[in-house]
Structures are given as C-alpha cells and as structure tokens.
C-alpha cells in the first residue's frame with residue numbers, strides 16, 4: 001500500500017497568517033491534522049480594509065510561530081512531511097513573499113517537493129477534503145477579491161464561464177458594512193443584522209441581471225446603498241433593514257446567475273456533471289447556502305460547500321491543493337515568483353474597466 005501523503009501548507013496572501021498539516025485518506029479525501037490561523041483583522045479594522053505593509057510585517061513576525069504550532073498540534077515533525085505547499089498568488093506581493101519564501105526555505109533545506117499554489121485553486125478544491133469531488137464540476141467562487149463561475153475540468157484545468165465586471169461579492173459586503181459604520185470584514189456582521197431586518201424595505205438594483213450571461217456586477221448596488229445611507233437617519237432599525245434588503249438582493253442575483261451558469265454548463269457538457277461547488281469566504285453565509293442548495297436540487301445537482309472553518313483564508317486548503325497537484329506531478333522549482341494577479345483560467349478575457357461592452 002502506498003504511503004499516505006502528508007503536506008505542510010502555508011498561506012500569507014492577505015491578512016491571515018496560516019499554516020496547516022493535511023494528510024490524504026484512503027478514500028481520496030483528506031484529514032486536517034492541524035489548521036492554525038492568526039487573523040490580523042483587529043490591526044486593519046480601524047482602517048476599514050487591509051494595509052499591505054502592516055500585513056506583511058505581521059506575517060513576518062508570526063509565521064515561524066504559526067508553522068511550529070501547526071506541527072505541534074499535528075504531533076508530527078518536519079521530517080514526517082512529504083511536501084510543502086505555499087500560496088504564490090493572487091494577493092499582495094509583499095505578503096505572499098513571506099509565506100512563499102519560508103516554504104521554499106523549508107523545502108530546500110529538507111530536500112522535499114515544493115508546490116506553489118494558486119490561492120483560488122485552494123478555495124476551489126477545499127470541499128474535497130470532506131467529500132470526493134466528481135470532475136468536471138461547476139464552481140461558484142465567492143470571496144473577498146473574486147466572484148466567478150468556472151468549470152473545473154480537473155486539477156489545474158479551469159474554464160471561466162463568468163466573472164464580476166467590477167467589485168467582488170465579499171468586497172461588496174465589506175463596503176456595505178463600512179457605509180453603515182459597521183466592522184470589517186463586513187460579511188459576518190451584515191448576515192447577523194439581516195436576520196433582524198425587513199428584506200423588502202429597500203428596493204435595490206439587480207445589475208446586469210438579464211444580460212451578460214453569468215457575469216456579475218455589484219458596483220450599482222453599492223452606489224444605491226450609498227444613496228440610502230445619505231438619505232436616511234442611520235439608526236439600528238435602518239441598519240437591520242438595509243442589511244436584510246442587501247442580502248436578499250444578493251441572493252436574487254446569485255440564484256438567477258447560478259441558473260444561467262448551470263444551463264450553460266449543461267449545454268457544453270451534454271448534461272454530464274453532478275457537482276456544484278460553492279467556495280470562498282462568502283460561502284459561509286447560511287442564507288446564501290440555503291438558497292443555492294434549492295437551485296442545485298431543482299437542477300438535479302449535488303451542492304458541496306467547504307466546512308465553514310475553511311471557507312475564509314486558511315492553509316488547510318493550500319496543503320490540500322498541494323497534495324492534489326503533487327499527485328499530478330505538478331511540482332515547482334524554488335525560483336517560482338509570487339504573482340499579484342493569477343487567473344484560474346489564464347485564457348479568460350479581462351472583464352474590468354471602462355469601455356467594457358456586455
């Protein structure tokens with residue numbers, strides 16, 4: 001019997017310093033032996049977003065401790081590790097460099113395989129830790145910096161069906177929260193307030209809802225929220241109702257666009273796929289989960305989400321992507337650079353900026 005692979009994963013692409021040890025299981029899924037995350041949210045909260053230099057400095061201060069802790073929790077030693085995977089992009093280069101360099105140093109010193117992981121592939125494959133994924137599958141990636149529908153043909157083989165033409169969904173939650181004078185990140189607090197509000201109180205726009213296939217747009221929604229904030233007295237009642245109306249609008253958009261993406265993929269694949277994966281930080285939202293589950297069921301698809309613990313940034317998904325890439329012999333040498341932009345589908349057209357015609 002082949003030895004079960006055990007990988008160290010390292011993640012420093014944004015404001016979380018994370019390390020994790022993951023071991024593959026006989027059934028093709030994975031076991032998280034440790035998942036250590038040090039969040040810098042409090043450092044950045046007062047600025048309403050991430051400050052790159054502050055984030056990089058904090059990664060440098062914490063990374064050694066976090067890696068050692070991940071080993072301690074897993075009860076393994078570095079010599080028990082079969083390979084090292086570190087996020088190489090997309091993200092803030094000053095931050096990526098910290099995790100990438102320490103990953104390379106460990107791999108070089110131990111003479112172990114090194115894998116440079118695309119953070120988005122980490123999110124994409126994360127539900128595979130619990131349930132074996134059937135390729136090809138449809139992916140909706142909704143995170144702080146990305147909002148995309150993709151066909152995942154295999155590890156390292158993606159085709160983009162649609163993307164946001166302006167803001168990402170997580171970013172829209174964050175900006176809405178900031179406009180309401182609430183904390184960063186915005187998703188959790190908006191979800192909490194939405195439960196107490198009336199989702200029909202404010203009529204908000206549904207940008208490009210009936211055009212541009214399964215591409216998404218949230219900028220117009222953000223502007224509409226700003227108008228409501230300027231027009232109204234900002235008390236708790238207002239915040240709850242606006243949060244509820246915002247979340248209800250997001251859900252309408254996601255339901256409609258998911259139907260379009262499913263139809264597109266069904267046509268392309270001759271109805272030959274079973275899994276719909278929803279991943280990224282926004283995928284933790286319970287109301288979004290519930291509504292997308294209904295759409296998947298109506299289309300005869302099985303919907304898969306990552307465990308809420310690994311929806312946001314974490315290194316377990318990086319170690320897991322590393323194991324999957326290693327099995328496909330997708331190794332990197334130690335000269336691999338960090339990349340601030342790195343699309344999963346490198347052929348996909350760039351969809352942002354003025355003059356975009358839909």
Ligand SMILES: Nc1ncnc2c1ncn2[C@@H]1O[C@H](COP(=O)(O)OP(=O)(O)OP(=O)(O)O)[C@@H](O)[C@H]1O
Nearest residue numbers: 143144145146170185186187188281282285312313
């Ligand atoms: N309960 C929630 N509801 C909605 N959004 C949420 C919730 N919890 C977290 N989020 C959002 O998830 C985002 C963070 O997700 P994630 O960590 O995957 O993004 P990122 O790593 O910053 O971006 P990317 O993965 O695109 O590089 C934030 O924008 C946050 O507001």
Ligand SMILES: [Mg+2]
Nearest residue numbers: 143144312313
């Ligand atoms: Mg992320």
